Amino acid sequence: MSIIENAFNKAKNEGQMVDNATDSPLEINKPSPEQPSSLKQLITPVSQVTHTEKTESKVIEETTEINWAKLAELGFVTPGDSNTQTIEEYRNIKRPLVSNAFGEGSVGIERSNLILVTSSVPGEGKTFTAINLALSIATERDKKVLLIDADVARPSISKTLGIKSSPGLIEYLEGQDVEFSDIVLKTNMPGLRVIPAGKRHKHSTELLSSNRMILLAKQLSNRYPDRIVIFDSPPLLAATQGEILARLVGQVVLVIEAETTLQSMVMESVNKLASCDVVLAVLNKSKVGMDAGYYRYGQYAH
Numbered sequence: 001m002s003i004i005e006n007a008f009n010k011a012k013n014e015g016q017m018v019d020n021a022t023d024s025p026l027e028i029n030k031p032s033p034e035q036p037s038s039l040k041q042l043i044t045p046v047s048q049v050t051h052t053e054k055t056e057s058k059v060i061e062e063t064t065e066i067n068w069a070k071l072a073e074l075g076f077v078t079p080g081d082s083n084t085q086t087i088e089e090y091r092n093i094k095r096p097l098v099s100n101a102f103g104e105g106s107v108g109i110e111r112s113n114l115i116l117v118t119s120s121v122p123g124e125g126k127t128f129t130a131i132n133l134a135l136s137i138a139t140e141r142d143k144k145v146l147l148i149d150a151d152v153a154r155p156s157i158s159k160t161l162g163i164k165s166s167p168g169l170i171e172y173l174e175g176q177d178v179e180f181s182d183i184v185l186k187t188n189m190p191g192l193r194v195i196p197a198g199k200r201h202k203h204s205t206e207l208l209s210s211n212r213m214i215l216l217a218k219q220l221s222n223r224y225p226d227r228i229v230i231f232d233s234p235p236l237l238a239a240t241q242g243e244i245l246a247r248l249v250g251q252v253v254l255v256i257e258a259e260t261t262l263q264s265m266v267m268e269s270v271n272k273l274a275s276c277d278v279v280l281a282v283l284n285k286s287k288v289g290m291d292a293g294y295y296r297y298g299q300y301a302h
């Protein structure tokens, strides 16, 4: 065991170290030296002490209130929900994703905690699925979720959650003095933070494929491996943005609207996702075999 590891263990045993698993505000702009994991953990409490003022100001950061009544009306999974069928369906959908993100399934999957929700064409239920997945995972006491509206051309996360629209992903990618912490909204659901899409931008495709976006994805994966990051996205066959985003994540959820989306479209989408390690298909709005659940899900192997 190295001197650093000894020091790390000693500090931990003596209770001097802050547990990394606590729900600290996300900060992404600090330099990221490539060091052994034990050294990184040793550094964490030092930076927290030297940035006391900033940390304190974040503790009292504004909480964004999600409109639970509106979500419940629209059929979303909400805290205290009694719609056990929907809850159970999302439990089944999230299980393999969470296992791939943190569990034994994560071995060999790059950026396994980053999940993109997409579909072939508009209206199949991407946003519905992204929000429900985020809520379902965030209700687990030990899980933290960051929900990002990356459907920057037709954003709808903020509207659906009933929260004010504010600077978001686009402003961050433009890089005009907007820090990562400026765009992350803390919500009234512990464990759930949201990044809105931000303003419309005529060069949004270029921004989503920019180095800043690639760096953001890397940092979200490397620095916050204990968080699930869910991206809502545009449909794959309508724009290139979904395909661009799919290259940045470890897992993709392909939403398929039952009895509507043509098989040829689904296959075209699957081909566009060929480079992705994991593609999980969710058959949404299925009315067949209600006893087996409103949703069906399966996994494409590449």
Ligand SMILES: Nc1ncnc2c1ncn2[C@@H]1O[C@H](COP(=O)(O)OP(=O)(O)OP(=O)(O)O)[C@@H](O)[C@H]1O
Residues within 6 Å of the ligand: 074, 075, 119, 121, 122, 123, 124, 125, 126, 127, 128, 129, 151, 154, 156, 234, 235, 284, 285
């Ligand atoms: N399983 C479901 N049960 C009930 N309503 C659903 C379901 N899935 C989607 N919806 C509803 O269908 C509509 C379209 O869904 P949603 O907005 O999630 O699609 P989308 O794929 O994100 O569309 P877009 O491509 O326009 O972003 C919404 O009103 C949503 O609430």
Ligand SMILES: [Mg+2]
Residues within 6 Å of the ligand: 126, 127, 128, 151, 156, 232
């Ligand atoms: Mg949508």
